Amino acid sequence: xxxxxxxxxxxxxxxxxxxxxxxxxxxxxxxxxxxxxxxxxxxxxxxxxxxxxxxxxxxxxxxxxxxxxxxxxxxxxxxxxxxxxxxxxxxxxxxxxxxxxxxxxxxxxxxxxxxxxxxxxxxxxxxxxxxxxxxxxxxxxxxxxxxxxxxxxxxxxxxxxxxxxxxxxxxxxxxxxxxxxxxxxxxxxxxxxxxxxxxxxxxxxxxxxxxxxxxxxxxxxxxxxxxxxxxxxxxxxxxxxxxxxxxxxxxxxxxxxxxxxxxxxxxxxxxxxxxxxxxxxxxxxxxxxxxxxxxxxxxxxxxxxxxxxxxxxxxxxxxxxxxxxxxxxxxxxxxxxxxxxxxxxxxxxxxxxxxxxxxxxxxxxxxxxxxxxxxxxxxxxxxxxxxxxxxxxxxxxxxxxxxxxxxxxxxxxxxxx
Numbered sequence: 176x177x178x179x180x181x182x183x184x185x186x187x188x189x190x191x192x193x194x195x196x197x198x199x200x201x202x203x204x205x206x207x208x209x210x211x212x213x214x215x216x217x218x219x220x221x222x223x224x225x226x227x228x229x230x231x232x233x234x235x236x237x238x239x240x241x242x243x244x245x246x247x248x249x250x251x252x253x254x255x256x257x258x259x260x261x262x263x264x265x266x267x268x269x270x271x272x273x274x275x276x277x278x279x280x281x282x283x284x285x286x287x288x289x290x291x292x293x294x295x296x297x298x299x300x301x302x303x304x305x306x307x308x309x310x311x312x313x314x315x316x317x318x319x320x321x322x323x324x325x326x327x328x329x330x331x332x333x334x335x336x337x338x339x340x341x342x343x344x345x346x347x348x349x350x351x352x353x354x355x356x357x358x359x360x361x362x363x364x365x366x367x368x369x370x371x372x373x374x375x376x377x378x379x380x381x382x383x384x385x386x387x388x389x390x391x392x393x394x395x396x397x398x399x400x401x402x403x404x405x406x407x408x409x410x411x412x413x414x415x416x417x418x419x420x421x422x423x424x425x426x427x428x429x430x431x432x433x434x435x436x437x438x439x440x441x442x443x444x445x446x447x448x449x450x451x452x453x454x455x456x457x458x459x460x461x462x463x464x465x466x467x468x469x470x471x472x473x474x475x476x477x478x479x480x481x482x483x484x485x486x487x488x489x490x491x492x493x494x495x496x497x498x499x500x501x502x503x504x505x506x507x508x509x510x511x512x513x514x515x516x517x518x519x520x521x522x523x524x525x526x527x528x529x530x531x532x533x534x535x536x537x538x539x540x541x542x543x544x545x546x547x548x549x550x551x552x553x554x555x556x557x558x559x560x561x562x563x564x565x566x567x568x569x570x571x572x573x574x575x576x577x578x579x580x581x582x583x584x585x586x587x588x589x590x591x592x
Contacts, residue, residue, distance in 0.1 A: 211589075211590070213541065214537070214541070214586050214589055214590055215280070215590060217541050217544045217586060218276060218280075218582075218583060218586040218587065218590070219280075220544065220545075220546060220547060220548035221544060221548045221550065221579065221582055221583060221586075222273065222276055222285050222548070222583060223548055224547065224548030224549065224574070225259055225269065225273070225288065225548075225579060226284065226285075226288060227548075228257050228259060229257045229259035229260050229288065229292065230256045230257045230260070231255075231257075231260055231291070231295050232255075232256045233247065233253040233254065233255060233256060234253070234254060234256045235247060235248075235251040235252055235253055235254075236251070236252045239251075240256065241253065243299070244299055244302040244303075245302075253303075253316065254316045255295075255316055255317075258576045259292065259576065259579075260292055260295050260296070261296070261316065261317060262296045262300070262317045262318075262319050262320040262332055263319055263332075263576075264319075264327045264328075264330065264331035264332065264388060265331075265576045265577050265579070265580065266292060266331075266332060266335075266576075267330070267331030267332035267333070267334055267335040267336075267391075268331055268335075268580035268581065268584075269292075269576070269579050269580035269583070270288070270289035270292060270293070270332075270335035270338075270339075270580075271289075271334065271335050271338065271580065271584075272579075272580035272581070272583035272584045272587070273285045273286070273288045273289055273580075273583065274286055274289055274335075274338060275583070275584065275587050276583050276587050279587050279590055279591060289335060289338075289339060290339055290343060293335070293336060293339055293348070296317055296320055297347055297348070297351075299317065300317045300320045300321060303315070303316050303317045303318075303320075303321075304317075304320075304321045307321070307322075312324070312328070319332070323354065323355070323358050324374075325363070325373055325374070325388075326359065326363060326371060326373075326385045326388035326389050327384065327385070327388045328358075329354075329355035329358055329359070329392070330355070330359070330385075330387070330388035330389055330391055330392045331387070331388060331391055331392075333351070333352060333355035333356075333392045333396075334391040334392045334395050336348055336351060336352055337352060337392070337395040337396060337398075337399050338395065340352065340399075341399075352396070352399075355392060356392075356396055356405070359371075359389060359392060359393065359408075360404070360405075360408065363389075364378075364379050366379060366381075366434060368415060369408070369411055369415070370411075370412065370415040370416070370419065371385055371389050371412060372385075372434065373385065376558065376559050377433055377434075377435050378434075378435070379434040379435075380431055380432070380433055380434065380559060381416070381419055381420065381431060381432040381433075381434070382430070382431050382447070382559065383416065383420050383428045383429070383430055383431065383444075383447035383448065383450060383451045384430075384446075384447050384450045384451075385450075386412060386413065386416045386450060386451040386454040386455075387450040387451065387453050387454040387457075388450070389408075389409070389412055389454075390409045390412055390413065390454040390455075390457055390458050391453075391454060391457050393405045393406070393408050393409035393412070394406065394409045394457055394458050394460075394461040394462075395461070397409070397461065398461055406461075406462070409458050410458065410462075410466075410468050410472065412454075413454065413455055413458055413472060413475065414468070414471065414472075414475070416428070416451060417475050417479075419432040419439070420432055420439060420451075421475075421478075421479070422439070422443070425443060425482060425498055426478060426479065426481055426482020426483070426485060427443040427448055427479075427482045427483065427486075427497055427498065428443070428447065428448050428451050428479070429441075429442070429443060430442045430443070430444040430447045430559060430560075431447075431559045440559060440560075440561075441560070441561070441562060441563060442496055442560060442563060442565075442566050443496060443497045443498050443499075444495070444496060444497075444557070444566055445493055445494065445495055445496065445497050445505045445507075445508030445509075445554070446505070446507050446508045446511070446554060446557070446577070448479075448483060448497060448508065448512075449507065449508045449510075449511030449512060449515070449581070450511070451479070452476070452479055452480070452483070452511065452512065452515040453511055453514070453515060455472065455475065455476045455479070455515075456476070456515055456518050456519060456522075456524070458472065459472055459473065459476065459522070459524060460522065473524060476519065476524055476525075477524065477525055480515065480516065480519060480525055480529065483497065483512050484516070484529065484532050486498060487512075487532060487535065487536065488500075488504060488539070490504070490538075490539045490542070491509070491535035491536045491537070491538045491539025491540070492504040492505070492506070492509040492536070492539035492540070492543075492552075493505065493508050493509045493512055493536075495508075495554055495566060495567065495569065496563065496566050496567065499563070499567075501567075502566070502567050503552070503567075503571070504539075504552060505552060505553070505554050505571075506540060506543045506550060506551065506552035506553045506571075506578050506582070507553045507554060507575075507577050507578035507581050507582075508554075509536055509539055509540050510536075510540050510578060510581035510582045510584065510585040511581045511584070511585070512536055513533050513536035513537050513540060513585040513588075513589065514581065514584040514585040514588050516529050516530075516532055516533035516536065517530070517533040517534075517537075517585070517588040517589055517591075517592055518588050520533065520592070521588070521591065521592065530592060533588075533589065533592070534589065534592070536585070537585055537586065537589045540582060540585055540586075541586075544582065548574075549573055549574045550573075550574055550578060550579075550582060551571065551573060552571050552578075553571055553572075553574075553575040553577055553578030554569045554570075554571055554575070554577065555569060555570050555571065555572055555575050555577065556577060557569050
């Protein structure tokens, strides 16, 4: 195991000592370095649960089931029976994760899920669009499909759609991709320096989450179209988000920054840091090797990874508020951090001395996955909070959809280590 030049800490233990202890365990294990069958078993359980629960049918206000909207009465209030078949940003992440898992395990049934999920939404969005009467997009089925107001309406799903059209270039898919690109480049709110922001909870608020909601799409759009304007904007967003959100002392990103008071939000929320880290890895993977900002982007990623590594708990997981040990251990951010660490080691963005941190993270995540593919400890959807209690009290429903894709990403990457 390669020695580390500098010392970091995990809950007070130096990374040097931490890596050494795990290294001793590996040396005593004759199967060290071999794929872990327990990891594959857990991944298959989670992915198979998705296939089992993604029913591609609808239910109405009376609990009746319909194969399609045209089968329902005219006054039916329909919703997709499964949250896995809606058009939300977590569906985009899940699609990308299922595609990756299929490739690594050579399992076609997982690759078949994203195109079916996307086609299901496209096939039925007109029915919901025509019946929309101004309902909140979060409370209206497929609302984010046709109500394109913010980055999370189109960024993650648009990114997964770009991956799909490489093999299935339907005109309706291409038209949506162009509409999403036009929204991000021309209509989404921005500060004077071009940094992407939202209209709420204040005008204008910068959310760490949006580094992924923008960059995941922009870098794939650059790959797809060859147009450098998308790459340039993605690079700009990463640099600018660090400028506004990164706290040098903590080594973490604030969840948000308010332009009216020019101050950051109060919380170092786990999943928002995960979104930002995932975006940075996505960008670096697609950045030309000779790009003038590559070294800058690597430095930003490395200092962010160093920051989150300092806050890993003894069991491998991270807290809901990363720097607050009295908050619950949260599964989705732990999975994202595990993926980013493992992927960054594999790609050479960070040293191999971080590999034990990634492996310990995955061990922690696996303790939250049940044998039937259900999982625990994922914070539900979370907006910007004005006080820490807001974050501390967020619920963690069983198998919350915000965690599914991240768990698959993390385990898939660990398999490849």
